[in-house]
Structure formats: structure tokens, C-alpha cells
Amino acid sequence: MRFTLRVWRQDNQFDKGRLVMYVVDDISPDMSFLEMLDVLNERLISEGEEPVAFDHDCREGICGMCGLMINGNAHGPDKLTTTCQLHMRSFDPNEPITIEPWRARPFPVIKDLVVDRSAFDRIIESGGYISAPTGSAPDAHAVPVPKDDADNAFEAAACIGCGACVAACPNGSGMLFTAAKTTHLGLLPQGQPERYSRALDMVGTHDDLGFGGCTNSGECTAVCPKGIPLEAIGRLNRDVLKAATRSPAKR
DSSP: OOEEEEEEOOOTTTTTOEEEEEEOOOTTSSSSSHHHHHHHHHHHHTTOOOOOOOOOOOSSSOOOOOOETTTTEEESSTTTTGGGBBGGSSSTTTTEEEOOOOOTTTSSSEEEEOOOOOHHHHHTTTTSSSSSSSOSSTTSSEEEEHHHHHHHHHHHHTOOOOOHHHHHHHTOOHHHHHHHHHHHHHHHGGGGGGGGHHHHHHHHHHHHTOOOOOOOOOOHHHHHHTTOTHHHHHHHHHHHHHHHHGGGOOO
């Protein structure tokens, strides 16, 4: 297969950036999208040109590093799929492919397709943990957890922090990520002591970092590769409202 690519090239955060056209040949339909970019970079290096910078690590849909806007879609056209698990058979060789980085104020471009997503780390640092001493790991089923709570917590914990929700949101909101990180702790017994202070602190940090407000457009859930549902944001909103009505000593 032969593809025409329109790739965003940007030297650094302060560079204006531009789309550059490339053509890649001999692409197998079974190649992943990142393998196709590897082929492009091998050719660029052999020709003495600067390769395209893009994020990747596990290439197994686990680490959340490989976020790209592909033809205007976060992670590309396939649902519940990360960029590294996207295959070239999903594309028409007769149509150009436009590849861009995440577009959000809290995610400044470092180079080409690589953005700084450390804003997510700041949100986690503000409350995405349990600080109560718990001792050694308890035996399985030592602490009873209702089945629905366990299922919902596990569903939220699947979030890999890729940032697709932010890139797809018309407001640049990171509420789906924040909600996932509060939900999987707030639904379990170990997370209850800090449940409400956690919600306030993480949402406050989210807003301070310049993420937009959530208006429930649902674009975030449509592109989430792990299928985190919009209900997670509803749970977070309920916790924030409860926290606002509690006395400071109980937050």
C-alpha cells in the first residue's frame, strides 16, 4: 500500500509549526500505525533528514503514550483502540492521512507530534492516592466490596492517561481523566477517608492548570480507548457537591 501523509512538524513549543507532506510505499495492511511511522522515519534518516518525533512505549495499548490526532480523530477512526493498535488496513490508500499532536493549552508541543502531558501528573499528585497506612497487603476478599462498586472501580481504573479525552473535548477539559482517577479510589473502602477532599483537590488542580470546563458533550467518551463512561464524571460531580456542603473538618 502507498500512503500520502500530512504530518505536523514543529521544532519546539514556540515554533509556529506546519504540515509537511510525505509519501510512504510498501506499507503492509497489517502494519500498525506506529510501524508505518517507523518506515517513514527510517527513510528520512537514510536521506539525512530529521525524523518525525512521536511518543510511544509499550505498543500494546497499555501505557497511553502514543496519542495522535489522525484525520481529526483522537487515536484514529477505530473505536476503543489506541494509536499503536490501529492498523493500516483501516485507511484508504487513495485518501491522504493528516497526523497532528494533541491540541490543548495544558499540553504544549515539545516537538512535532510529542506533547507535554505532565499536567496529568500534577492532577494525580494533588489527590490521586491513598495516604492512610494500611499495613501489608490484605488477604483476598478480607474487605467486602459490593459487586457494582468493584466493577465500576475496575472500569475507571482502566484509564491509561493518554489524553485523548482532552484532545477531543471542544473545551479542552480533562474531567474524564480526573473522574476516572477519583472514581476508582472513591468507590473502594480504602479510599473513603479522603474521598471528598480528593475530589475537591483534584478538580481544583485541574482548573488551575488551564483545562476547560466540562459541558457533557460526550466527545471524551467517544474517543477513550478504554471506554471510560460519562457516568464517571457524574460521580465526580456528586462528590464535589457533597464536599462543598460538608464542614471543613469532614472533607
